[in-house]
Amino acid sequence: MRIAMISEHASPLAFLGGVDAGGQNLHVAELSTALARLGHDVRVYTRRDRIALPAEFAFADGVTVVHVPAGPPEPLGKDLLLPYMKPFGRWLADSWTDGWSPDVIHAHFWMSGLAALVARRRVARPVVQTFHALGTVKRRHQGVRDTSPAARISLERSLGRGVDRVVAQCRDEVRELVRIGVPRDRIGVIPSGVDGATFAPLGPIAPRSEGRPRILSVGRLVERKGFADLIRALRLVPHAELVIVGGPPEAELARDPEAVRLRAVAVACGVADRTRLLGAVPREDMPRWYRSADVLACSPWYEPFGLTALEGMACGVPVVASAVGGLVDTVVDGESGTLVPARDPAALATALQDLLVDPVRRLSYATAGVDRARQRYSWDLTAERMTALYQRARDERRTGHRRMPAEAVAS
């Protein structure tokens, strides 16, 4: 199949860990290369956010990244991109009318879905949508601090009804999608995967601090990742050090508002000497950092999927995670990790401390985590399931089996 991936803000080429660069970039990169390994021809369309970018870039065998001119060729926060989605979609339709055109369009994040529906008006192909995050969930947790465009929630609702298929990454997302009105029979559950060759228990280990158990946490430096809860928990976990990976490069941490806030929390809690912010770590170094940890803590307030827990499990690191979103599916409580309520530093501290003093349980979690990640969460498996879903969407469109709803969103 010829597959068009649309990922407006999250380029597979972007440096991971920045505010708007994280799991989605990686998901699109890994899914696209796994689909290409199955023999598909994949093009990833992402916004041109620098003048110097080439029009096209050969990302991997069978995967080309295409930079779409939509909006100014400079980095813009994703909350500012909505006005450029119509030009983005029109550009896609133009390019698909003249040359290569897809059998299926797979949009990532809601704004890509809008661009896909604009393009579908002229190039009628099935559109598959992965939201990665939902406006309703963000609003619930962030309230007035949610900077998403005001129309996001209603546009996501229409988008969920207007596309051919919606991919949820976990059971919790299915519930959320049904709640906003997406028909259940249009939703397929296909989780992300983990690259088991890169994320494995054996291999080099990042330097350890003498005599201190290490708690590692990884993610973009945004409030909802719950790093502040973890710093508060550290007060109740004596001797341990907390290493936080992610955010801008280390040299820019002093200017990063969330890094500044987290450091202030650490000072106020009296744990600044045991809290280290590393800034962004290149992807290829991530396994070394996971392997250096005694425990991986994933303490988000909400989490659409949560790749880091899976990466930690694949590296043989026991996980303590908030019982939210995708983490409830990936981490089996009492088997490959411990689940705790979100935003509860005391519960987090108890779970971390219990694990740090219990090497036998750490080992059994680690072993179960490696098995689970390998058996259930490979990217090849994700790509096979996705192929089957694409085929169903294409067949339904060809045979007209499913009555397609009006393209309400694209107008």
Ligand code: UDP
């Ligand atoms: N990551 C990385 N370097 C960093 C921070 C994060 O490579 O400095 C990667 C991390 O290994 C994971 C992804 O970024 O693959 C974050 O994905 P997750 O699903 O946890 O969070 P999201 O960014 O989607 O909210």
